[in-house]
Amino acid sequence: MEASYDLEVNINQSDSVGNFFNNILGSFSLSLNPFFIVIIYYSQFTEAFVKLASINTESAF
Known part of the structure; x- marks a missing residue:
């Protein structure tokens, strides 16, 4: 859940x-x-988005 939330925030900020x-x-x-x-x-x-998602997932955990 944290990974999903972090990803949404990053999308909204761009x-x-x-x-x-x-x-x-x-x-x-x-x-x-x-x-x-x-x-x-x-x-x-x-x-690029897939790479971004993997980075956010790793940082969330």
Whole structure:
């Protein structure tokens, strides 16, 4: 849970990335698990996000 929360915070703090997610996921319901939904969609565009997710996961634990 901490890893998911840290990842969401980092996404919201980045203007360009935040807008990117808002445009793509704006019509989706994020009530189930936004962490995995974000990974599924963004990993299709770049591996940088996957690296960022792994860094945040390691730091959270």
